[in-house]
Amino acid sequence: MKIVKLLILLMVLNVVVIAQQRPHYTQYLQNMQVINPAVTGMFRALEIRGGVRNQWLGLESSPKTSYLTISTPINFDRDMLIAGSADYGVDEIGTRSDKNSYLSSENHHGLGATILNDQTGSFGRASINLTYAYHLALGDIANLSVGVGGGVGRISLHANELNFEDPFEPALAEGSTVKWIPDVNVGVYLYAHQFFLGASMQQVMKQKLVFNSNYEDGLEVSHYFINGGYRFWVTEDLSFTPSVMFKYIKPLPVGIDFNLRMSYRNNFWLGGSYRKKDSFSAIMGFTISKTLDAGYAYDITRSSLNAVSNGTHEIVIGLKL
Structure with missing residues (x-):
């Protein structure tokens, strides 16, 4: 029975309570709000962005993630009335000459929302x-933002979907178990036309994950992110942006993502990413119209999962109004 309890614990925490509790994002540069609330209201538009990610395709019970973010800049006039989003925020530049203007x-202020659904097997x-x-x-060329996100999280375990040698295993009687927890994230972000630097913390309020008094307790851990990048112009229309992200989740070692993106007038971009000791990624995207853009990423894992996985697919679609 102790072995069964341990197996249940490992399934519940997945990589989850003892390690990564938040999903990976390969295209987080296309939607930084998923890791840092301080970017809310950064751009001069009402932005709606959605993404889906199927990790380790072909592997049963592999992680599947979907999310939606909404963001808009606002301000208040002397009468405390909200001013339009078109009056505040910055525009993305597409050419080297755009730097001058x-x-x-x-x-x-920036207001928004982030909605996330992450499923890994029965968890x-x-x-x-x-x-x-x-x-x-900060003068005419840079902004510094501070942000916070607050809401609720719903963590569920469908014990009846697990396989046990003992058909009378008590966990089966529990069926589906749900726990509601508070969720708070904070961040800071420094940005200009040619660089960005951010730091954020997710799961500020650590919560115990207790599904049944008969089983071990799990604990949420805080996730820390630091990332930055700089944009270099090669020609009037072509630019390269190398960037890096450091991620720390106790008790794991510091994770590092290296990214390189080549962009043509912000109309089309190609890129690659390397996640230390984890995966390589290929990224591409394009602007469909002034209001619509889309991106796609394919990850190849470097672990032993590569033998049974067909890679990871991620799609991000953005709408600017």
């Missing part, structure tokens, strides 16, 4: 967070 945004996590950020102008 780039201006930082006036001080403003699931869903959350909804409202996000807020304040963007401070």
Whole structure:
């Protein structure tokens, strides 16, 4: 019975309670809000972005993630009325000449929401967070923002989907078990037309994950992220942006993502990513219209899972209104 309890614990925590509890994102540069609430309201538009990620395709009970983010800049006039989103935030530049006309945004607020659903076998996590950020102008070329996200998370275990040698295993009687927990994230972000630097912390409020008093307790752990990048112009229309992200989740060693993106006028981009001791990724995307863009990433794992997995697929679609 002790062995069975341990197996249940490992399934519940998955890589989850003892390690990675939040999903991986290969295209987080296309939607930084999923890891840092401080980018909420950064751009001069109402942005709606959605993504789906199927990890380790071909492997039974592999992680599947979907998410949706909403973000808009706002401000209040002297009468405390909300000003339009088109009056605040920054625009993405598409050519080297655009640098000369780039201006930082006036001080403003950002409001948004992040909705996440992550399922790995019988273990699931869903959350909804409202996000807020304040963007401070640092002269004419840069902004510094501070953000927070707060909401609730729903963690579920479907014990009846697990396989046991003993058909009378007590866990089967539990069926589906659900736990609701508070979810708080914070972050800071420094950005200009040519660089960005951010730091964030997810799962600020550590919560115990207790599904049944007969089983061991799990514990949520905080996730820490630091990332930055710099954009180099090769020609008037072509640019390269190398970037790096450091991720720390106790008790794991520090994880590092290296990224390189080549962009043509922000109309089309190609890139690659290397996640230390984990995977290689190929990334591509394009702008369909002034209001619509899409990106795709394919990950190849470097672990032994590569023998039974057909890789990881991720799609991100963005809408600017």
